[in-house]
Amino acid sequence: MRLGRYGDALPSLDKAIDRLAPEMLRHRCTAYISRAEANAGANHVEAACADGQAALELVEKVQHRETLRRVSELHRALRPNRTAAVRSLGEHLIDTRTFLRTAGSTA
Structure with a gap:
C-alpha cells in the first residue's frame, strides 16, 4: 500500500480479512478500510465503496474514530466519481x- 502498489496489496488484504476471527471487530474494521483504500488506489470504485460500507457497519459497533476519519477521507477522494455507490457511502x-452522536459515543 505505502509503495502505491494497490493491486498487489489487495490479495494480502483479502487474506488478512479472511483470517481474522469474527470477534476481532476493530481489526476487521481497520482491515476493511485498508482494503477500501487499496481498491480506491487501484481505481476499483465500487469495491472501495463496498469495503467502506463494511467498515462503517463495524464503526457503529466498536466506535473507532480513526476508521471513521479514514472512511471520510476515502469518500472525499471518491466523490468526483459521482456514482450511486459513492453517494450511498456518503449517506x-x-x-x-x-x-455515534446520538449514542453519546466517546469514540
Whole structure:
C-alpha cells in the first residue's frame, strides 16, 4: 500500500480479512478500510465503496474514530466519481456520524 502498489496489496488484504476471527471487530474494521483504500488506489470504485460500507457497519459497533476519519477521507477522494455507490457511502457516513452522536459515543 505505502509503495502505491494497490493491486498487489489487495490479495494480502483479502487474506488478512479472511483470517481474522469474527470477534476481532476493530481489526476487521481497520482491515476493511485498508482494503477500501487499496481498491480506491487501484481505481476499483465500487469495491472501495463496498469495503467502506463494511467498515462503517463495524464503526457503529466498536466506535473507532480513526476508521471513521479514514472512511471520510476515502469518500472525499471518491466523490468526483459521482456514482450511486459513492453517494450511498456518503449517506452511510452521515448516518454513522449521527448514530455515534446520538449514542453519546466517546469514540
